[in-house]
Amino acid sequence: MGSKVRESRLKAAVKKMMPFGMQKFIYKNIVRKARNLKLKSQKKIIKESIKKELIKIGLKKGDAVIVHSSLSRIGFIEDGADSLIDAFLEVVGEDGLLVMPAFSALNYDESKKIYIFDVKNTPAYAGAVPETFRKRKWVFRSISPTHSLIAYGKKAKWFTEGQEKCDNPYGKEGPFYKLLELDAKIFLIGVDQLANSSIHIVEDKYKDFPIKVWTEKSKVLVIYPDGSRKIIYARWHIPNLYKKRDNNMLEKPFLEEKLMRIYPFFNTEVRVIRVKDVADCMERLAKKKITIYNPEAYKST
Ligand SMILES: CC(C)(COP(=O)(O)OP(=O)(O)OC[C@H]1O[C@@H](n2cnc3c(N)ncnc32)[C@H](O)[C@@H]1OP(=O)(O)O)[C@@H](O)C(=O)NCCC(=O)NCCS
Numbered sequence: 001m002g003s004k005v006r007e008s009r010l011k012a013a014v015k016k017m018m019p020f021g022m023q024k025f026i027y028k029n030i031v032r033k034a035r036n037l038k039l040k041s042q043k044k045i046i047k048e049s050i051k052k053e054l055i056k057i058g059l060k061k062g063d064a065v066i067v068h069s070s071l072s073r074i075g076f077i078e079d080g081a082d083s084l085i086d087a088f089l090e091v092v093g094e095d096g097l098l099v100m101p102a103f104s105a106l107n108y109d110e111s112k113k114i115y116i117f118d119v120k121n122t123p124a125y126a127g128a129v130p131e132t133f134r135k136r137k138w139v140f141r142s143i144s145p146t147h148s149l150i151a152y153g154k155k156a157k158w159f160t161e162g163q164e165k166c167d168n169p170y171g172k173e174g175p176f177y178k179l180l181e182l183d184a185k186i187f188l189i190g191v192d193q194l195a196n197s198s199i200h201i202v203e204d205k206y207k208d209f210p211i212k213v214w215t216e217k218s219k220v221l222v223i224y225p226d227g228s229r230k231i232i233y234a235r236w237h238i239p240n241l242y243k244k245r246d247n248n249m250l251e252k253p254f255l256e257e258k259l260m261r262i263y264p265f266f267n268t269e270v271r272v273i274r275v276k277d278v279a280d281c282m283e284r285l286a287k288k289k290i291t292i293y294n295p296e297a298y299k300s301t
Helices: 009-017 020-040 047-057 080-092 128-134 156-160 175-181 197-205 247-256 275-287 295-299
Strands: 064-069 097-101 114-118 149-152 185-189 218-223 229-234 261-265 268-274
Touching (some): 047 080, 047 261, 064 080, 064 128, 064 197, 080 097, 097 128, 097 156, 128 149, 149 156, 149 175, 156 175, 175 197, 175 275, 185 275, 197 275, 247 275, 247 295, 268 275
Parallel strands (some): 064 097, 064 185, 114 218
Antiparallel strands (some): 097 149, 261 268
16 A cells, blocks of 8 residues: 655655755745645544544543644644644543653753753644644643653653653653553554654663664753753764664564554544554564664565
8 A cells, every 4th residue: 555644755856956945945835835725625624523533543541642643634624733632632531641742953052051951932843733732731741852742641740750860762761661651552643654753762672772872961951841940961862863764664564563554544544553562573673683773684684
């Protein structure tokens, strides 16, 4: 089945040849306008229909779920991101936990020579849905200048605690391990493994992970929502490492081992897989020295 969420090779090649400024100009003035005109001409999707689809796909009351999304790929939703968020919250109910990425760009204060992470105000770059979710009341955010997660539910406070104490953003005391503990499901809506943050859990969990992926620790000033401040020390991924990465090499093992299912979801598709299955499958691969950083090793098996 051809992927409905992957950029075509031609589009990727054209983009590669264009300077970033030109890409931005074309997106803002042509692509975005055309896309939004097309979206608005479509029949509106309502929250109740989204809930029905989520239940059909297997989302249940009490589930813990991490959602990565492209809003525009779904189709024109009445009340946009809020409807999607509410649909998830209403299906998982009060005992469930809704999690999203609130990953952010590093913010370095040149005058103070320190990185700054402002829990309330540092924006996330993971799309309109997490940004809307992040600003809601009672949504908790974990402490990482790069890999923060946001969560809502009875367990949200506990879930988001501890990342600042970890050796790296995927460490044992942080929220990514709690996704394992809660046997959380991953919903990739209109996106593929490029958006699947849980694929990095193995980089902490498998102690003999064959590639060095983390930077040295840097000093970060955290500004908490109540205005208090604290210094932490954090690592993040080595810059430029992403150029070697091919996250989508994982689609094959995930599908072949029947760990992931792809369902139609309005105008797009949704990939559903358990966090535990992602971590276990990637650990099995890493033991054979196959990682997303050397995808050619998988191709040759
Ligand atoms: C980058 C990414 C977010 C882009 O997806 P996108 O659909 O273009 O953008 P968003 O999800 O932010 O949705 C905003 C778009 O939805 C569309 N939109 C607006 N209202 C809408 C509505 N009511 N219904 C549906 N779409 C609507 C608009 O086109 C809007 O774009 P604009 O603000 O430029 O006009 C997506 O491809 C992606 O990668 N998502 C996963 C991110 C992630 O989880 N990363 C891992 C950790 S960083």
